[in-house]
Amino acid sequence: MTQNQTTDPAWKFLVIGYGNTLRGDDGVGPRVAEAIEQLNLPGVRTLICQQLSPEYAEPVSQAHTVVFVDAAVDAPREIQFRELEPGASSQLMAHAADPRTMLALARDVYGHAPKAWWVTIPAVKLDFSEELTPEAQRGLQEAVEKIKALCAEQ
Numbered sequence: 001m002t003q004n005q006t007t008d009p010a011w012k013f014l015v016i017g018y019g020n021t022l023r024g025d026d027g028v029g030p031r032v033a034e035a036i037e038q039l040n041l042p043g044v045r046t047l048i049c050q051q052l053s054p055e056y057a058e059p060v061s062q063a064h065t066v067v068f069v070d071a072a073v074d075a076p077r078e079i080q081f082r083e084l085e086p087g088a089s090s091q092l093m094a095h096a097a098d099p100r101t102m103l104a105l106a107r108d109v110y111g112h113a114p115k116a117w118w119v120t121i122p123a124v125k126l127d128f129s130e131e132l133t134p135e136a137q138r139g140l141q142e143a144v145e146k147i148k149a150l151c152a153e154q
Contacts, residue, residue, distance in 0.1 A: 011045040012064035013151055014114075016056065018049050019071050025123035025136040028143075029069040032119070035144045041151050052097045060102050061110030065154055067147055068099040068116065071123035071136070079139045081146055084116040117150065119143050 017033025019026040030048040037046040047059060052068070060066050072080070086103035097105070099118050107113035121139035132140065 011043050013041075013044045013154055014047065014059060014063035014066040015044065015069065015147060016047045016049070016052070016060075016066065017069045018052055020050055021130060022128060024125040024127050024129040024131065025121075025133055026071045026126050027130065028071045028121045028123065028132055028136045028140050031132065032069045032121070032140055032143045032147070035140065036147055039144075039148065041148070043154070044151055052099065052102050054097065054105060057102060057105035057109055060114065061106035061112045063114045065115045065150070066103075066117070067119060067150065068102070069119045069121070069143060069147075071126075072120035073123045073126065077122055077135070079122065079142050079146075080118075080120045081143075082118050082120075084118050086113040086116075119146070 015033050015036045017029035017031065019029040021027030021030050033046040033048045036044065047056065084099055084103060086107050087100035089104060099116065103113040103116055121143055122135055124133040124135050
């Protein structure tokens with residue numbers, strides 16, 4: 001996990017990029033978070049991880065807005081930017097969670113589920129590689145622009 005702690009301790013916007021950077025397009029989520037981190041946007045914190053797990057419920061609960069970014073093999077050819085609600089249950093059935101479960105954990109354990117978005121970027125190749133396909137690269141650029149615009153609205 002890496003994180004960007006802004007100079008403003010009152011960060012309110014959290015971007016979590018998750019996926020495996022050694023599996024081609026599956027690494028697009030972490031790369032979006034890295035790109036957002038490099039922008040040094042005020043009030044924005046980033047987290048990068050391979051998968052969502054329960055320990056991320058605490059920083060999720062501290063945010064006003066959270067954006068989860070992941071690759072999707074079953075997605076249409078364009079990125080999807082969807083608003084999320086917490087899941088009905090915070091119970092995990094495995095060691096990894098989906099974004100709705102993370103929101104439910106934040107709500108049930110820490111008392112707050114922030115406004116949330118789920119950005120999924122089409123993944124074409126998931127073989128052993130650190131390179132993104134042109135499709136995933138385009139999705140990365142579009143996701144960064146949409147997240148920047150969302151940050152500006154906050």
